[in-house]
Amino acid sequence: MPDYQTHDFDVVVIGAGGAGLRAAVEAKERGLRTALVCKSLLGKAHTVMAEGGAAAAMGNVWPEDNWQVHFRDTMRGGKLLNNWRMAQVHAQEAPDRIYELERWGALFDRTDDGRILQRDFGGHRYARLAHVGDRTGLELIRTLQQRAVSLDVEVFMECKVLRLLKDAEGRVSGALGYWRATGDYVTFNAKAVILATGSVGKAWLYTSNSWESTGDGHAMALWAGADLIDMEFIQFHPTGMVWPLSVRGVLVTEGVRGDGGVLRNSEGRRFMFDYIPAMFAAETADTEEEADRWYDDHIDNRRPPELLPRDEVARSINTEVKAGRGGPHGGVYLDIASRRTADYIRRRLPSMYHQFMELAGVDITVEPMEVGPTCHYIMGGVRVDADTEATTVPGLFAAGEVAAGLHGANRLGGNSLSDLLVFGRRAGMAASDFAEGRTGTPSPLVSEVERAIAEAEAPFDRQDGDNPYQVHQDLQRTMQELVGIIRTESELVQALDELDKLDERARRVSVPGGRAYNPGWNLATDLPAMLTVSRLAAKGALERRESRGGQTRDDYPKADAELGKVNFVQRLGAGGAFTITPAPIAAMPAELQKLLEEEPS
Amino acid sequence: MAEVTMRVWRGDPGGGAFTDYTMPAVEGEVVLDVIHRIQAGPAPDLACRWNCKAGRCGSCSAEINGIPRLMCMTRMDSLPPEEPVLVAPMRTFPVIRDLVTDVSFNFEVAKRIPAFTPEPAGPDGTHRMMQVDIERGQEFRKCIECFMCQDVCHVIRDHEENKRAFAGPRFFIRLMELEAHPLDTLDRRQLIHRDMGIGYCNITKCCTEVCPELIHITDNGIIPLKERVVDSSYDPVARLGRRILRRRAPAPADDVAVKSAGN
Ligand SMILES: Cc1cc2nc3c(=O)[nH]c(=O)nc-3n(C[C@H](O)[C@H](O)[C@H](O)COP(=O)(O)OP(=O)(O)OC[C@H]3O[C@@H](n4cnc5c(N)ncnc54)[C@H](O)[C@@H]3O)c2cc1C
Ligand code: SF4
Ligand code: SF4
Ligand code: FES
Numbered sequence A: 001m002p003d004y005q006t007h008d009f010d011v012v013v014i015g016a017g018g019a020g021l022r023a024a025v026e027a028k029e030r031g032l033r034t035a036l037v038c039k040s041l042l043g044k045a046h047t048v049m050a051e052g053g054a055a056a057a058m059g060n061v062w063p064e065d066n067w068q069v070h071f072r073d074t075m076r077g078g079k080l081l082n083n084w085r086m087a088q089v090h091a092q093e094a095p096d097r098i099y100e101l102e103r104w105g106a107l108f109d110r111t112d113d114g115r116i117l118q119r120d121f122g123g124h125r126y127a128r129l130a131h132v133g134d135r136t137g138l139e140l141i142r143t144l145q146q147r148a149v150s151l152d153v154e155v156f157m158e159c160k161v162l163r164l165l166k167d168a169e170g171r172v173s174g175a176l177g178y179w180r181a182t183g184d185y186v187t188f189n190a191k192a193v194i195l196a197t198g199s200v201g202k203a204w205l206y207t208s209n210s211w212e213s214t215g216d217g218h219a220m221a222l223w224a225g226a227d228l229i230d231m232e233f234i235q236f237h238p239t240g241m242v243w244p245l246s247v248r249g250v251l252v253t254e255g256v257r258g259d260g261g262v263l264r265n266s267e268g269r270r271f272m273f274d275y276i277p278a279m280f281a282a283e284t285a286d287t288e289e290e291a292d293r294w295y296d297d298h299i300d301n302r303r304p305p306e307l308l309p310r311d312e313v314a315r316s317i318n319t320e321v322k323a324g325r326g327g328p329h330g331g332v333y334l335d336i337a338s339r340r341t342a343d344y345i346r347r348r349l350p351s352m353y354h355q356f357m358e359l360a361g362v363d364i365t366v367e368p369m370e371v372g373p374t375c376h377y378i379m380g381g382v383r384v385d386a387d388t389e390a391t392t393v394p395g396l397f398a399a400g401e402v403a404a405g406l407h408g409a410n411r412l413g414g415n416s417l418s419d420l421l422v423f424g425r426r427a428g429m430a431a432s433d434f435a436e437g438r439t440g441t442p443s444p445l446v447s448e449v450e451r452a453i454a455e456a457e458a459p460f461d462r463q464d465g466d467n468p469y470q471v472h473q474d475l476q477r478t479m480q481e482l483v484g485i486i487r488t489e490s491e492l493v494q495a496l497d498e499l500d501k502l503d504e505r506a507r508r509v510s511v512p513g514g515r516a517y518n519p520g521w522n523l524a525t526d527l528p529a530m531l532t533v534s535r536l537a538a539k540g541a542l543e544r545r546e547s548r549g550g551q552t553r554d555d556y557p558k559a560d561a562e563l564g565k566v567n568f569v570q571r572l573g574a575g576g577a578f579t580i581t582p583a584p585i586a587a588m589p590a591e592l593q594k595l596l597e598e599e600p601s
Numbered sequence B: 001m002a003e004v005t006m007r008v009w010r011g012d013p014g015g016g017a018f019t020d021y022t023m024p025a026v027e028g029e030v031v032l033d034v035i036h037r038i039q040a041g042p043a044p045d046l047a048c049r050w051n052c053k054a055g056r057c058g059s060c061s062a063e064i065n066g067i068p069r070l071m072c073m074t075r076m077d078s079l080p081p082e083e084p085v086l087v088a089p090m091r092t093f094p095v096i097r098d099l100v101t102d103v104s105f106n107f108e109v110a111k112r113i114p115a116f117t118p119e120p121a122g123p124d125g126t127h128r129m130m131q132v133d134i135e136r137g138q139e140f141r142k143c144i145e146c147f148m149c150q151d152v153c154h155v156i157r158d159h160e161e162n163k164r165a166f167a168g169p170r171f172f173i174r175l176m177e178l179e180a181h182p183l184d185t186l187d188r189r190q191l192i193h194r195d196m197g198i199g200y201c202n203i204t205k206c207c208t209e210v211c212p213e214l215i216h217i218t219d220n221g222i223i224p225l226k227e228r229v230v231d232s233s234y235d236p237v238a239r240l241g242r243r244i245l246r247r248r249a250p251a252p253a254d255d256v257a258v259k260s261a262g263n
Helices: A018-029 A067-077 A084-103 A136-150 A216-223 A271-275 A288-294 A310-322 A342-348 A350-360 A415-437 A446-461 A468-482 A489-506 A519-543 A590-597 B031-040 B104-111 B131-140 B148-152 B160-164 B169-180 B189-194 B206-210 B217-234 B236-247 B253-261
Strands: A004-014 A034-037 A154-156 A159-166 A172-179 A185-195 A234-241 A262-264 A332-335 A369-378 A396-398 A566-572 A578-584 B003-012 B015-024 B061-064 B067-070 B085-088 B095-097
Touching: A004 A018, A004 A172, A004 A415, A018 A034, A018 A136, A018 A185, A018 A415, A034 A185, A067 A084, A067 A590, A084 A136, A084 A415, A136 A415, A136 B104, A159 A185, A159 A216, A159 A446, A159 A519, A172 A446, A185 A216, A185 A415, A216 A396, A216 A519, A216 A566, A234 A310, A234 A350, A262 A271, A271 A310, A310 A332, A310 A369, A342 A350, A396 A415, A446 A519, A468 A489, A468 A519, A468 B031, A489 A519, A519 A566, A519 A578, B003 B031, B015 B031, B031 B085, B061 B148, B067 B148, B067 B206, B104 B169, B131 B169, B131 B217, B148 B169, B148 B206, B169 B217, B189 B217, B206 B217
Parallel strands: A004 A034, A004 A185, A034 A154, A185 A396, B003 B085
Antiparallel strands: A159 A172, A172 A185, A234 A369, A262 A332, A332 A369, A566 A578, B003 B015, B003 B095, B061 B067, B061 B085
């Protein structure tokens, strides 16, 4: 077996997106020996792509805004399946986390009186997203990266973690990984581990996600015995690019609609007026005139239906295209050109302008964009305690997209970036407490290291196995076709069947070359996680016999009140099979319940 | 069917050579798409970096037909069709494998830049800044750290020995960003002058030409930074006065102390 180096830390954070960086900063500020491990170079994590902004009820644009309204919007957007305590903490703490970024050097766009400007986004009652043009993620990641560097957090870049390691008592006590540059293995001994590994989007064909989003953290948590919940809730963002094919799925920010863009079908109709659900009818404009007035006057007008929560908009686009009212490439039209001046568009949406100009040859100040749904975000993930982000396995914490609870069945745009900050910090605090309270030196079991290394090495020993790229593409096609935006029992059953076969094939892949910076091998080591999260998603989708948020079942088109009271918990049972069980959602305190019932004034 | 030939540099620190891959042409593709198809087909171990495939992360820098560019934003139909497309790693950094280089130099320089150090918040616990006062800073913060400006700069391209003394254009704009920040209180001019080696730059503007974010690295960054360093190293009082004027408010007393303490 190959040799490996070992490093000792108090807290090891896996993932250097917004959540991981914020967690590492917290642990380091507390004086703990802190490591930050990531698959890419520092500053390149998926978070860097976030565009529209971070939601926080600072009330800088609309003084009427406050945490209570933000809480209400988040819960309603999540179809009330959210962990209400997380939604409360998030709404209460998000403003402080934004101001903190400013103290660390972030330069958010300003209001006329010099405060942080906030923009409108779907499902948010007031303009609430702190932003920097349409490159908010870059600002967030660079600010946190610079903070982490100034605190001297030890960073292990281009280092992929394969497994969490436990000690004899079942506490998570470290992790095993390899350096991508050399392929050499490395282990970390840690008193506490924080998972902040982001998304799973790369299991689908059309996705806005970066290559890193292979669900490693979800799978590693499951393998370590942790509970996962809500894995069926996957957000398809309504507006991804559809043409050229090579960029299909690349995100078109909701900011386009927040800043005045509207959706039209091939007949030129603003079709979203035809799809206003009862739950949002009271707060959605029903004429174009009212919708257009809303941009300047949120008090006396209701919001345009283009800004309904994402699940509603994505489904409506899907229906329009299926009904034959789509564009030439299977999308619908997103038009801001006819509604705002070229100057305004270039100033507010510079990256969108650039992206369409360069990649599609479309000038968005002159022509509409053609867009369609793209796999974007997973609401489900590792089950955590709302206040501490502790998972169900001692020593393991999770924050950011890999964790579940805050967003319920559907996430509101902008709520992820603030999620990363609020819960990244809390995970950092709680993991630090845990590490400080833990006695003895962490001593992970070596047998687990040996087994995982043997598994990782296997593709080199086989000849003529399947090509990992081929297996990946077939997986993506399976998930896209069978566990996509609209689901049905027969297809989900078929998907699970296909996943069994793909599992088999993944066990037989072979790769040429050595271990040093070998993407074929790297992908081979990503496959087990992608297959695991795909299975969790398909199983959850099959089990939840209703439509709610990011789960739309053709065969159960309505929400089921009983299912609205449970999360589906998945874990690894004895013998390696996955088990799935409903778990009741804790009752909400009366004072929060009241916030939900209040009609918007 | 139409075809494209990619002439890709393959090798490691021990050496390497260009290898030709001929692939079917596909409408609308960028260079990175073809590299991905090569990986999925003839060369699964072809090493390259990428993350976002949308020009946002700055991972996929390479020298395409000799010019540093992002592979994910370079459309195949923008390159001469009848010739092979040359794809090579950035030359200023040591090769790890194929198109992947060791860019750790940049992360080391970043560590030597003293962090943003703001003045105290206002009475409501927050800071006020006017949009016009942060526009320059925002321009520099568009930087995606693709390091192509570093790659093209002749001071360190083919001059490994200068890397110790020269931070490079990416970090000059970082320093100018801090200098121009309405709330920052630190004085980094000595550092810029002595340790970051701004004097080595002779304003060839090659860095500005390759920046995918269209940041005016030289005109808005390096030139003003040079001016500040020059007039400052000799007259700290004048500089303080200028900062106060710009902020339209007197700097608090402890702010002054920090400044005169220098670095
Ligand atoms: C195009 C786009 C635009 C978006 N816009 C917005 C927006 O405007 N507002 C908003 O709120 N949200 C937005 N989102 C969602 C949001 O950006 C993400 O949900 C969020 O950034 C996830 O952050 P994270 O910290 O959880 O993980 P990520 O940023 O995904 O980071 C994951 C980290 O984990 C590391 N990692 C993963 N696996 C391993 C492993 N095995 N070993 C070691 N390291 C590993 C990766 O290297 C990476 O560093 C957007 C998403 C996309 C794709
Ligand atoms: S202008 Fe200066 S920093 Fe830029 S490339 Fe030329 S010498 Fe280098
Ligand atoms: S300044 Fe421009 S060229 Fe230089 S690293 Fe930043 S984005 Fe790249
Ligand atoms: S892959 Fe992110 S810039 Fe090219």
